[in-house]
Amino acid sequence: MKLFKKVVIVGTGLIGGSIGLAIKKKKLADTVIGISRRRSTIDLARKIKAIDSGFQGLSAARGADLLILAVPVNTLVKLSPRLSKITGRECIVTDVGSTKERIVAKLDRLFPNFVGAHPLAGLEKSGVANACRCIFENALCIITPTKSTNKRSLRKVAALWKALGSRIVFMPAKKHDRITAIVSHLPHVAAFSLANSVPANYLKFAAGGFKSTTRIAASDPQAWAQIFIANKKNILNSLCIFEKNIDGIKSAIKKEDHAALIRILKRSQQIREKLA
Amino acid sequence: MKLFKKVVIVGTGLIGGSIGLAIKKKKLADTVIGISRRRSTIDLARKIKAIDSGFQGLSAARGADLLILAVPVNTLVKLSPRLSKITGRECIVTDVGSTKERIVAKLDRLFPNFVGAHPLAGLEKSGVANACRCIFENALCIITPTKSTNKRSLRKVAALWKALGSRIVFMPAKKHDRITAIVSHLPHVAAFSLANSVPANYLKFAAGGFKSTTRIAASDPQAWAQIFIANKKNILNSLCIFEKNIDGIKSAIKKEDHAALIRILKRSQQIREKLA
Numbered sequence: 001m002k003l004f005k006k007v008v009i010v011g012t013g014l015i016g017g018s019i020g021l022a023i024k025k026k027k028l029a030d031t032v033i034g035i036s037r038r039r040s041t042i043d044l045a046r047k048i049k050a051i052d053s054g055f056q057g058l059s060a061a062r063g064a065d066l067l068i069l070a071v072p073v074n075t076l077v078k079l080s081p082r083l084s085k086i087t088g089r090e091c092i093v094t095d096v097g098s099t100k101e102r103i104v105a106k107l108d109r110l111f112p113n114f115v116g117a118h119p120l121a122g123l124e125k126s127g128v129a130n131a132c133r134c135i136f137e138n139a140l141c142i143i144t145p146t147k148s149t150n151k152r153s154l155r156k157v158a159a160l161w162k163a164l165g166s167r168i169v170f171m172p173a174k175k176h177d178r179i180t181a182i183v184s185h186l187p188h189v190a191a192f193s194l195a196n197s198v199p200a201n202y203l204k205f206a207a208g209g210f211k212s213t214t215r216i217a218a219s220d221p222q223a224w225a226q227i228f229i230a231n232k233k234n235i236l237n238s239l240c241i242f243e244k245n246i247d248g249i250k251s252a253i254k255k256e257d258h259a260a261l262i263r264i265l266k267r268s269q270q271i272r273e274k275l276a
Numbered sequence: 277m278k279l280f281k282k283v284v285i286v287g288t289g290l291i292g293g294s295i296g297l298a299i300k301k302k303k304l305a306d307t308v309i310g311i312s313r314r315r316s317t318i319d320l321a322r323k324i325k326a327i328d329s330g331f332q333g334l335s336a337a338r339g340a341d342l343l344i345l346a347v348p349v350n351t352l353v354k355l356s357p358r359l360s361k362i363t364g365r366e367c368i369v370t371d372v373g374s375t376k377e378r379i380v381a382k383l384d385r386l387f388p389n390f391v392g393a394h395p396l397a398g399l400e401k402s403g404v405a406n407a408c409r410c411i412f413e414n415a416l417c418i419i420t421p422t423k424s425t426n427k428r429s430l431r432k433v434a435a436l437w438k439a440l441g442s443r444i445v446f447m448p449a450k451k452h453d454r455i456t457a458i459v460s461h462l463p464h465v466a467a468f469s470l471a472n473s474v475p476a477n478y479l480k481f482a483a484g485g486f487k488s489t490t491r492i493a494a495s496d497p498q499a500w501a502q503i504f505i506a507n508k509k510n511i512l513n514s515l516c517i518f519e520k521n522i523d524g525i526k527s528a529i530k531k532e533d534h535a536a537l538i539r540i541l542k543r544s545q546q547i548r549e550k551l552a
């Protein structure tokens with residue numbers, strides 16, 4: 001099912017590369033062009049057939065009918081003014097950023113056909129070498145239209161994500177950032193902090209529990225530093241909630257209050273058991 | 277390779293049941309007896325062949341040449357005086373408790389042939405229904421001898437864990453508790469607190485990151501409440517370190533200090549990448 005003629009992906013890393021693989025496999029476009037700062041990334045993306053051809057300059061975005069921005073959130077905002085002068089007014093522009101409020105506010109003004117999106121499909125691994133078209137299958141993709149979002153562009157971006165196998169949820173960017181602060185950004189702060197709490201000579205005693213709680217501590221520092229700053233207010237709020245929960249356990253331990261601990265841990269167990 | 281005649285396992289849950297399965301599969305004993313409070317647990321343990329026969333009373337421990345205590349840490353300390361009157365002086369006694377200092381101090385006095393052990397092989401699932409002899413293969417088993425530990429008993433308990441496929445490390449109970457506070461108990465506090473930080477209506481947006489950081493939040497509340505209290509001092513210390521690391525990220529976010537965040541996250545990434 002062809003949806004686009006020329007798709008241009010800016011940033012052919014884990015997510016950009018995986019989108020390219022899926023679009024090509026499902027034949028959703030005539031051609032898929034990749035733009036990356038690094039020649040080696042372009043070469044690898046071409047080799048694994050994530051893109052048909054690749055370029056280091058933004059001018060390769062000319063003539064696209066779909067532009068997908070798949071670079072870290074700051075880079076995305078930084079490159080957009082230049083890209084808006086290259087792409088035509090008809091070009092549909094979307095992104096995959098993990099934070100939405102700032103991005104949507106800026107890109108809505110720059111591109112007449114912008115539609116913000118965020119596939120909840122990241123991995124702790126980064127780079128096109130880890131790309132896989134499977135990561136979007138059955139994943140949630142949050143799309144964040146605004147009052148000014150063009151309806152046809154919205155339908156086409158939604159059709160793309162459906163074609164990639166994702167389940168779509170529409171919500172305002174503000175709500176997206178509040179939710180992801182809790183369910184995604186907070187666990188990353190916790191995982192990074194857990195990893196940094198372990199002395200090097202204790203690492204060999206780390207078993208399954210430590211490994212799974214810190215899996216995402218191996219995530220791309222560049223991408224996550226930018227997310228943390230972009231979603232500052234919500235993340236600081238979610239950290240307050242987290243610290244209150246930590247304090248609850250801490251105070252029960254101090255008082256050796258077994259009954260209070262059982263109450264707290266039963267609640268977490270019930271919550272966690274709701275997830276697969 | 278037969279190591280024991282009559283092995284008695286007190287507590288045929290996830291760990292006790294898995295030990296039974298492995299001992300029987302590898303023919304390490306003539307007979308494996310299970311003791312459990314609940315008839316249904318005994319029936320299931322027999323059904324899956326984790327034990328040859330099972331009883332609800334502690335007197336079934338009579339005549340054992342190996343007694344394995346696989347109940348939560350408080351229960352273990354509570355049952356031991358009675359068990360010490362049932363088992364003969366020759367009986368080797370070992371445990372699988374997640375904390376060691378209190379247990380080893382008490383059981384060393386009660387049993388002439390006690391050897392403390394802790395296989396780092398827990399799961400977030402509990403109960404004999406989830407037992408699997410595979411969980412000890414390639415896992416680390418920490419054995420915590422004291423000055424009074426009988427050498428022959430120590431050799432036999434080590435031989436058992438080797439036969440179950442585990443890698444053995446010997447260390448004092450005090451050191452064990454310091455290490456596990458950081459690499460195991462702290463991640464549990466974090467996971468329980470993360471799960472409790474998410475409002476019910478946000479749960480459907482939880483993706484891979486949240487799922488893996490909170491996997492162990494589904495762990496048995498009874499067992500973990502007891503571990504938290506038994507290893508109180510070390511866990512409170514490890515929480516101080518964790519909170520300092522959280523504060524480091526928090527303060528960098530507040531100041532929008534991108535360079536500081538990169539430094540912190542790169543360190544966590546390097547630490548995490550050392551683990552498989």
